[in-house]
Amino acid sequence: MGCNMSKNEYKEKDIVISSRVRLARNIRNLPFPIYLQSDSAKDIVEVVEKSINDKNNNLTPFNKIKVEDITANNKKMLVEKHLTSPEWGRNDHAAVFIREDERVSIMVNEEDHIRIQCILDGFQLNYAYDIANEIDDLLEEEIRYAFDEKYGYLTACPSNVGTGMRASVMLHLPSLTLSNQMNNLMQTLARFGITIRGIYGEGTQAMGDLYQISNQTTLGIKEQDIISNIHSVAKEIIKRERDLRYEVLNNNKTYLEDKIFRALGTLTNARTISVEESMKLISLVRLGTDLELIDQDIKKINDLMITIQPGILLSLYDTADLQSFDVDKLRANFIRKSLIKNT
Amino acid sequence: MGCNMSKNEYKEKDIVISSRVRLARNIRNLPFPIYLQSDSAKDIVEVVEKSINDKNNNLTPFNKIKVEDITANNKKMLVEKHLTSPEWGRNDHAAVFIREDERVSIMVNEEDHIRIQCILDGFQLNYAYDIANEIDDLLEEEIRYAFDEKYGYLTACPSNVGTGMRASVMLHLPSLTLSNQMNNLMQTLARFGITIRGIYGEGTQAMGDLYQISNQTTLGIKEQDIISNIHSVAKEIIKRERDLRYEVLNNNKTYLEDKIFRALGTLTNARTISVEESMKLISLVRLGTDLELIDQDIKKINDLMITIQPGILLSLYDTADLQSFDVDKLRANFIRKSLIKNT
Numbered sequence: 037m038g039c040n041m042s043k044n045e046y047k048e049k050d051i052v053i054s055s056r057v058r059l060a061r062n063i064r065n066l067p068f069p070i071y072l073q074s075d076s077a078k079d080i081v082e083v084v085e086k087s088i089n090d091k092n093n094n095l096t097p098f099n100k101i102k103v104e105d106i107t108a109n110n111k112k113m114l115v116e117k118h119l120t121s122p123e124w125g126r127n128d129h130a131a132v133f134i135r136e137d138e139r140v141s142i143m144v145n146e147e148d149h150i151r152i153q154c155i156l157d158g159f160q161l162n163y164a165y166d167i168a169n170e171i172d173d174l175l176e177e178e179i180r181y182a183f184d185e186k187y188g189y190l191t192a193c194p195s196n197v198g199t200g201m202r203a204s205v206m207l208h209l210p211s212l213t214l215s216n217q218m219n220n221l222m223q224t225l226a227r228f229g230i231t232i233r234g235i236y237g238e239g240t241q242a243m244g245d246l247y248q249i250s251n252q253t254t255l256g257i258k259e260q261d262i263i264s265n266i267h268s269v270a271k272e273i274i275k276r277e278r279d280l281r282y283e284v285l286n287n288n289k290t291y292l293e294d295k296i297f298r299a300l301g302t303l304t305n306a307r308t309i310s311v312e313e314s315m316k317l318i319s320l321v322r323l324g325t326d327l328e329l330i331d332q333d334i335k336k337i338n339d340l341m342i343t344i345q346p347g348i349l350l351s352l353y354d355t356a357d358l359q360s361f362d363v364d365k366l367r368a369n370f371i372r373k374s375l376i377k378n379t
Numbered sequence: 380m381g382c383n384m385s386k387n388e389y390k391e392k393d394i395v396i397s398s399r400v401r402l403a404r405n406i407r408n409l410p411f412p413i414y415l416q417s418d419s420a421k422d423i424v425e426v427v428e429k430s431i432n433d434k435n436n437n438l439t440p441f442n443k444i445k446v447e448d449i450t451a452n453n454k455k456m457l458v459e460k461h462l463t464s465p466e467w468g469r470n471d472h473a474a475v476f477i478r479e480d481e482r483v484s485i486m487v488n489e490e491d492h493i494r495i496q497c498i499l500d501g502f503q504l505n506y507a508y509d510i511a512n513e514i515d516d517l518l519e520e521e522i523r524y525a526f527d528e529k530y531g532y533l534t535a536c537p538s539n540v541g542t543g544m545r546a547s548v549m550l551h552l553p554s555l556t557l558s559n560q561m562n563n564l565m566q567t568l569a570r571f572g573i574t575i576r577g578i579y580g581e582g583t584q585a586m587g588d589l590y591q592i593s594n595q596t597t598l599g600i601k602e603q604d605i606i607s608n609i610h611s612v613a614k615e616i617i618k619r620e621r622d623l624r625y626e627v628l629n630n631n632k633t634y635l636e637d638k639i640f641r642a643l644g645t646l647t648n649a650r651t652i653s654v655e656e657s658m659k660l661i662s663l664v665r666l667g668t669d670l671e672l673i674d675q676d677i678k679k680i681n682d683l684m685i686t687i688q689p690g691i692l693l694s695l696y697d698t699a700d701l702q703s704f705d706v707d708k709l710r711a712n713f714i715r716k717s718l719i720k721n722t
Binding site for chain 2: 308
């Protein structure tokens, strides 16, 4: 984890699921991917590959995945793991380089030529920024970025021009959700240039009471200021959520315990379950685990929230052997095995 | 169990919870309880007590309970156990004699002077009738019943004149209920002089998919014919319910398993639960036990359906020691202890 700050940030893991920094970069004198010739697209994949693999650097190895080589389900799986985007899968010349621990990914030929992303567990925004920066510097040794003295990094979508950076934290806010405070919070944050979205970004629902907090603006603001801004806003939301958790626990314990244990009872017994219902119930079990009402491992619960997504789930099974693709049934079985101990 | 017939009948215990025969009797030349003087009312209690206790008979001992001696909660408890009626508790001069195994009760000064009731587990209507008859004969040695050569036994309510008998079986019909066939069945049975009602008689809801099937008519029909009629109608309903259980199990196993296991999951995890929700879920667990999807004891499940009623439940706790009378919380704890093994 490196420095002390990272360790301290990681303490907020009761509420912060993950921290993410993404940098959008483009190559000077080349059209954006949507207008790009096939040969040029291939050249970019090659030059990125050369930068991260041929160097005498201490980076963990990266695996290359090309859109043209993978199945529709594997595309889905990569999106569910937050390693690529749906748009990435729609460009035949796109590729992604994924570090073996799946914490760093570099999309090539998505909306921009290059998108560097670092996603870490817990509240480690500064550390994620350091890592993304490191990759950025490494690529810059081989590549001349499209950069304007006045505007900064040039990007396909004007909303990314400037730093090209999007910093976000994924927060688990079951108590704020239960007490109907999310709409109010969203409106307040919008005034500070902060966006709240569901687990899979723009236009997605907040499944499992998970919310992504990210910066709206990339132009006319320094990278470190974006990080600081998200950091302090997240700190404030974390405090509200945590206070509320203990407030409900102290004032209405039976109500809360009942909700949490019923959720556990359903998850450990259902024979068929949708992703929406699973997320709703796992959210309650996660809350119960944090409040020490339930004896489960928080890290395992976090992983479960990702693993039960349809694409990832199906990738775990040898689908050729499956009698049917009843994913709701597979999900129910998978959840039971994960949550019931000694089985 | 006595004869072979009783044993065979008992085999239907997957669907038949209990069999009940009730005889309404009144004493010649005395006004019905509603018009009765206090002294006469006391005399009836005494003569009944003498008949069942002073005899050189082989009856199990009876306990006497007088309305004036018991708490409101204990009145409720007796009704929930089907040993008395709500009306019984409203007459200050009423008493009840309850056999120690709680299978036989004799209400005195309810609507009629005497109501003899025998209630047995499973499908044992003939045996219940034999026992009620035995008590009836015993009382008749001391008491001259109000009996008319033409009409038969005279009773406070005209609907009981004749045999004074009501025979009923309590059936568990979850599959017929789930498939919305109950309304249709009720209309068909009405044409055969058969009434279907909820677990606590007239005007009560069919909690837990439990239904009482009983005769509408007592006049102009022989006692044995009433028994036979209820018996053969019950047989037909039992067959329909059982066929349907296996039909759903074979055609839609995941759907059924999911419903049943979710019910078990909620019952073994809830921290607060109403009697209505409990009954609904226990009904599914009972179905799952019968279909051998769940490893529970049917007899224990039957008992649970009775024990979780508010009056009985509170009578199990020393209410003076209770912090609060949160009966939904007590019920949830009681159900968890009953259904979770090795705890």
